[in-house]
Amino acid sequence: MTPAGSPPPGDLLARYRAGDLRALARAVTLAEAGLPGARPLLRAARERTARQGGRAVVLGVTGSPGSGKSTLTDALIATLRARGQRVAVLAVDPSSPYSGGAILGDRIRMLRHHADSGVFVRSLASRGALGGLSARTMSVLALLEGAGFDWVILETVGVGQSEVDVAAACDHTLLVLTPAGGDGVQAFKAGIMEIADVIAVNKADLPGAERTVRELMAAQGLGAHDEHTWMAPIRRTVAARAEGTDTLIEAVEAHRAHLGEAGLLARREARAEFEVRSLVQERLLRLARERSGDLYARVARGELSADEAADTLLEQS
Amino acid sequence: MTPAGSPPPGDLLARYRAGDLRALARAVTLAEAGLPGARPLLRAARERTARQGGRAVVLGVTGSPGSGKSTLTDALIATLRARGQRVAVLAVDPSSPYSGGAILGDRIRMLRHHADSGVFVRSLASRGALGGLSARTMSVLALLEGAGFDWVILETVGVGQSEVDVAAACDHTLLVLTPAGGDGVQAFKAGIMEIADVIAVNKADLPGAERTVRELMAAQGLGAHDEHTWMAPIRRTVAARAEGTDTLIEAVEAHRAHLGEAGLLARREARAEFEVRSLVQERLLRLARERSGDLYARVARGELSADEAADTLLEQS
Known part of the structure; x- marks a missing residue:
């Protein structure tokens, strides 16, 4: 995904830290796409905010x-x-x-x-x-x-x-x-x-x-x-x-x-809680999508209660 | 919680099945409160709907x-x-x-x-x-x-x-x-x-x-x-x-x-999916509330990333 001319990640981190707006734009793109390359940048951002x-x-x-x-x-x-x-x-x-x-x-x-x-x-x-x-x-x-x-x-x-x-x-x-x-x-x-x-x-x-x-x-x-x-x-x-x-x-x-x-x-702290919960929910929804199989159809047919289906999904996580 | 004059659960189920509106009102109260007494009623409801x-x-x-x-x-x-x-x-x-x-x-x-x-x-x-x-x-x-x-x-x-x-x-x-x-x-x-x-x-x-x-x-x-x-x-x-x-x-x-x-x-089926997911989310939010400890404060202080905090909550579930 990285274009040939883009800087190496280390350089990106240094430039982000220095307040370079083009580096920030690149960092935002990585974070928006959920790419692992965003992680060191996010850590640097939070450290600076906390400091x-x-x-x-x-x-x-x-x-x-x-x-x-x-x-x-x-x-x-x-x-x-x-x-x-x-x-x-x-x-x-x-x-x-x-x-x-x-x-x-x-x-x-x-x-x-x-x-x-x-x-x-x-x-x-x-x-x-x-x-x-x-x-x-x-x-x-x-x-x-x-x-x-x-x-x-x-x-x-x-x-x-x-x-x-x-x-x-x-x-x-x-x-x-x-x-x-x-x-x-x-x-x-x-x-x-x-x-x-x-x-x-x-x-x-x-x-x-x-x-x-x-x-x-x-x-x-x-x-x-x-x-x-x-x-x-x-x-x-x-x-x-x-x-x-x-x-x-x-x-x-x-x-x-x-x-x-x-x-x-x-x-x-409330903001951090909101962010962590958003992450937890998104991951669990992904899990539920991957693992649901015919669970929902069975609930719709009355073969399984919604509670039992929820139990099944949670036991697998 | 059950008033002295209220009917036994078995009777409630029979009356709900018979279309008695007072039994329905009682069933709704049980379901709204999330009480276990609602479960047989919900099962009866879904069976009838499916049938x-x-x-x-x-x-x-x-x-x-x-x-x-x-x-x-x-x-x-x-x-x-x-x-x-x-x-x-x-x-x-x-x-x-x-x-x-x-x-x-x-x-x-x-x-x-x-x-x-x-x-x-x-x-x-x-x-x-x-x-x-x-x-x-x-x-x-x-x-x-x-x-x-x-x-x-x-x-x-x-x-x-x-x-x-x-x-x-x-x-x-x-x-x-x-x-x-x-x-x-x-x-x-x-x-x-x-x-x-x-x-x-x-x-x-x-x-x-x-x-x-x-x-x-x-x-x-x-x-x-x-x-x-x-x-x-x-x-x-x-x-x-x-x-x-x-x-x-x-x-x-x-x-x-x-x-x-x-x-x-x-x-x-989509409705069943929505219901099951709502249940899963509500249970997980409850878990997160119970188990979060000082996680959110640590994220706010920049000691932990939101991703790491989400991992911690999910590992415990």
Whole structure:
């Protein structure tokens, strides 16, 4: 698989460690493909992250299709760059179990940062065995986090398991809503507001923005809280005009300060747990595929209970 | 746990087999709690389903919050009852990972069928270990399917993993959209249209309904298809006035005819696979919880790779 002109692995590791973006791109490709060559790179990434106490702000951005997540992420890149911050973005579209998720057109805009060595953007269309983020996506995120960026943004469409997964995979979660279609009330009803550390009401120049903000604040007031509870700040943005990104960044930084060292460490343990469990699940699903034989047909015919079939698969593992 | 006045298990089984709705309700409670007493009932349910060649129409109903799924399901009950069909409904709200999903208020309407012995309605707020439908929900569905109903409807809010799961758990999937907020385009972008066997454009008396139908048809035309491809019929409904339910029922029946015996059998094997896998995953997650010790903290500290931690958990299983 290695093209004739590609560098030897040792060189790749050294270049990745030195922050070479082309080496990072190659490392991401190896990790995405699940190739063994990614392992030393992943180890180096984690060692650096641990050594630096997780310096990078790892921000998940989620929201329903059409909320303007990609445009907002693009605007965040520009604002962070203006502050001298180096930014990596991983855009994932794991939502479609059938198409494999490939509607990345909205993200083309981000490619304008291509020539900027302080920005790294990568799109993945992979999805987890269970419809959410895959363990490989977690590996790619770890590579970005260990590559010396100040901010690492994981952007994913808020459909399917992925929006819960984003919260499990990142230090901070930004939920992007719009004034359209009762987005706020629906987010509340769907239990999605609870994963948000910061909420952006994007397209805030549209009618209904104020009402959406009020509804969200009312919904927040309904939850149990005391003086230690983090209430996700609600910020108005107009991503297409890059308005409001400063206040968003400040809200994320405020959440980081709220977490403190202990809170951040707890989040990182939870992230590690999520990644390990994703790996375990993917391996077991592969095993189940290889070993199931006619088990499922027998359950469908009523010859075997689902419990007995599960026992059979687990005994073989 | 058994109240003093409850019947002995043997009697429960006989009464469940005889189609007694109170026995069914008790069986559902046992299955939902994962109690061993549910096993003989589940076996009886599966045997009956297999013996009858899966006579019941098992229909999944999904759609975003606010699309009117519950109202539409209620209207479907009324229309099916007018045709002399016996109907069971399982309403599941597995979407919220934090609240446990309990916003079932919209479903109160269905309770008006309480006195009708041809209708059985049950709400579950349980969710799977992975955010979607739980293996226990699948057990409850199997109990309903084996209880002699003509239609079994699984209604779940289309958020999180649950909408993909609904398609995996049922014979037919009805996707409920509305003219509001570009629902159609968003469903397409999110890859959700592909799980639909029938599409209802509900609230079709609102402005934009025709446009939504046209957009959906255009989106369908984009997909690869030939003369054997099932193109999900798109039907306009106004659930609040019980309009359009007849055409929906006919569309589901048309899909059943399209599947044929072989297609239905394949769906049932896929459903069995989904159920067994859910069980395997839930058991393994429990094992992982019990045995993880400080594994995740070590991964977070960079002392262990996620791969090595996954190996450790799998070796112990």
